[in-house]
Amino acid sequence: MTRLLAPGVKRFAAAFLLVFFAVAPGYAVEIKEVISPKGIRAWLVHDDFVPLISMRFSFKGGSTQDPKGKEGLANLMTGLFDEGAGELDSGAFQDKLDDVGAEMGFNEDEDSITGSMRMLADKRDEAVELLALAVNKPRFDQAPIDRIRQQVVAGIKASERNPNTIAGRKFAEALYGDHPYSRQSEGTEASLAAITRNDLVTFHQRNFARDNLIVGVVGSISAEELGPLLDKVFGDLPEKAKLNPVSDATLAFGKTTQVDYALPQTSISMVYPGVRRKDPDFFAAYIMNHILGGGTFSSRIYNEVREKRGLAYSAGSNLVNRDHMAALMVSTATRADRASETLQILKAEIAKMAKDGPTEEELAEAKKYLVGSYAVNNLDSSSAVASTLVGLQDENLGRDYIDKRADLINAVTLDEVKAAAKKLLSTEPSILIVGPPLS
Numbered sequence: 001m002t003r004l005l006a007p008g009v010k011r012f013a014a015a016f017l018l019v020f021f022a023v024a025p026g027y028a029v030e031i032k033e034v035i036s037p038k039g040i041r042a043w044l045v046h047d048d049f050v051p052l053i054s055m056r057f058s059f060k061g062g063s064t065q066d067p068k069g070k071e072g073l074a075n076l077m078t079g080l081f082d083e084g085a086g087e088l089d090s091g092a093f094q095d096k097l098d099d100v101g102a103e104m105g106f107n108e109d110e111d112s113i114t115g116s117m118r119m120l121a122d123k124r125d126e127a128v129e130l131l132a133l134a135v136n137k138p139r140f141d142q143a144p145i146d147r148i149r150q151q152v153v154a155g156i157k158a159s160e161r162n163p164n165t166i167a168g169r170k171f172a173e174a175l176y177g178d179h180p181y182s183r184q185s186e187g188t189e190a191s192l193a194a195i196t197r198n199d200l201v202t203f204h205q206r207n208f209a210r211d212n213l214i215v216g217v218v219g220s221i222s223a224e225e226l227g228p229l230l231d232k233v234f235g236d237l238p239e240k241a242k243l244n245p246v247s248d249a250t251l252a253f254g255k256t257t258q259v260d261y262a263l264p265q266t267s268i269s270m271v272y273p274g275v276r277r278k279d280p281d282f283f284a285a286y287i288m289n290h291i292l293g294g295g296t297f298s299s300r301i302y303n304e305v306r307e308k309r310g311l312a313y314s315a316g317s318n319l320v321n322r323d324h325m326a327a328l329m330v331s332t333a334t335r336a337d338r339a340s341e342t343l344q345i346l347k348a349e350i351a352k353m354a355k356d357g358p359t360e361e362e363l364a365e366a367k368k369y370l371v372g373s374y375a376v377n378n379l380d381s382s383s384a385v386a387s388t389l390v391g392l393q394d395e396n397l398g399r400d401y402i403d404k405r406a407d408l409i410n411a412v413t414l415d416e417v418k419a420a421a422k423k424l425l426s427t428e429p430s431i432l433i434v435g436p437p438l439s
Contacts, residue, residue, distance in 0.1 A: 058390050066183070084144060121221065287409065
């Protein structure tokens with residue numbers, strides 16, 4: 001749950017938050033694995049360029065762990081970690097955060113709960129003390145619960161008037177059926193009203209554990225210093241989480257969901273099968289998607305829809321990966337009276353890619369871009385590197401992945417990309433259309 005920063009934290013963020021690394025294609029990021037005395041594992045990139053430490057961590061088990069009828073529990077909980085912990089109530093806790101110039105945040109998605117802290121190196125001990133309290137001893141006082149719940153409900157009510165939000169919910173139900181991914185992660189007014197303080201305490205105890213924890217740290221701290229810090233924050237958590245099992249989602253393809261609204265623009269989304277990150281043909285699909293629509297200004301979809309015809313401001317595709325599903329999504333928004341035309345152009349371009357695949361020239365350009373852009377997109381700040389460290393561990397990619405990535409991309413052949421295109425794009429997609437009925 002995204003929270004506003006206190007004034008002092010805003011000043012800190014403005015002065016120190018963006019710590020840029022001197023990265024370029026081929027730049028080697030030295031990643032060390034640190035194991036604390038209590039066995040907590042973390043990946044560390046040591047950097048003394050500025051006296052700042054960025055920590056990011058993740059616990060498996062997000063909103064899919066919400067009990068039925070109490071959807072929104074995980075989201076509500078993430079808004080309460082800086083609302084008091086240990087002996088500090090909400091005001092005292094946030095005052096201390098402000099005093100030490102630290103920024104702390106928690107968020108949830110379907111599969112995990114993530115947390116982060118950015119702190120000045122010379123205030124490390126004080127900042128870590130506050131983070132340890134938040135992780136281990138959140139108070140969940142009733143007044144903050146009621147206040148944050150009201151904020152969430154207000155957002156839900158506002159979104160109920162948004163046609164795209166309404167359509168997204170209907171589309172999720174059509175795609176996922178009764179899988180937890182179809183539920184509203186922020187909950188409903190009724191489900192939020194049913195959540196008690198005991199529910200929050202129980203969820204925290206079941207989900208925050210050492211065996212489902214991933215940690216990435218970047219900045220002015222050594223491996224020897226990091227070990228005790230990890231134990232301070234995470235060492236007293238339960239050894240094992242008590243997560244409810246979640247099955248893989250089976251996507252329902254070939255369905256069209258039309259949500260009629262008298263809007264000047266029509267939004268179009270198309271969902272095709274995707275590819276899991278661990279699959280051997282992932283990079284072939286990754287390159288294919290870049291050529292089709294992921295490359296934004298260079299992609300086929302962008303050129304056909306935007307550049308040649310001026311039908312939309314943006315149009316593209318992306319691979320979506322979650323713990324229990326994978327999909328390729330194509331999306332755009334266009335004038336309502338040109339929506340039917342735009343949809344046919346998208347279908348034609350996708351069918352062309354499925355049938356013939358890309359050209360050798362497109363493949364070469366895509367490889368060049370995807371290799372060169374990685375550092376800019378993933379290693380340009382301390383927070384970005386910390387997030388990347390967590391992501392690499394989450395996907396079990398290994399500490400040498402950044403060094404190997406360029407070779408993995410360059411090893412993909414044209415035939416492999418063509419095969420990936422045919423495999424993913426030959427399925428009849430599920431389509432979401434939001435706007436006036438197609439003419």
